[in-house]
Amino acid sequence: MQTLKPWKKKGFFGVVSSWLLLIVASGAMVTVFTAITYARSCSKLTGFPLLLQKVGIVSANGPCASKAGGAICQGGTACTAPSTKPGKCKNINVTGPANCACVETTISPLR
Numbered sequence: 001m002q003t004l005k006p007w008k009k010k011g012f013f014g015v016v017s018s019w020l021l022l023i024v025a026s027g028a029m030v031t032v033f034t035a036i037t038y039a040r041s042c043s044k045l046t047g048f049p050l051l052l053q054k055v056g057i058v059s060a061n062g063p064c065a066s067k068a069g070g071a072i073c074q075g076g077t078a079c080t081a082p083s084t085k086p087g088k089c090k091n092i093n094v095t096g097p098a099n100c101a102c103v104e105t106t107i108s109p110l111r
Contacts, residue, residue: 031057037092042073042100064089064100073100081105 035057038049042064045053052058064073073091079102081087086105093099 034058038099038101041092042089045099064102 031052034049035052038045038052038058041049041053041058044050045058049058064077064079073089077089079087079089081102081104083104087102088105089100090103091099092101092103
């Protein structure tokens with residue numbers, strides 16, 4: 001019966017730990033990206049953002065609110081964006097119920 005040599009075991013554990021580190025780092029990046037995207041959201045979110053909202057990573061009390069019916073935001077209402085710059089209330093959800101958030105106002109340099 002042949003036995004494994006110690007250097008072969010170390011190589012296997014090194015590969016497994018590298019993959020584990022990569023998976024954990026990727027999960028952390030996705031979480032941070034989602035938290036930044038939905039920062040200061042004014043609506044109840046769904047899916048993974050809802051999980052972050054329930055845990056307290058994403059705030060649910062932003063400066064904007066959806067109008068009655070929940071499909072439209074307070075269009076153009078002035079607010080302060082998460083970057084502390086002036087912004088306007090805008091729906092950041094592509095489909096489904098409104099996700100109103102304060103989006104930084106940008107001015108085109110070509111004006």
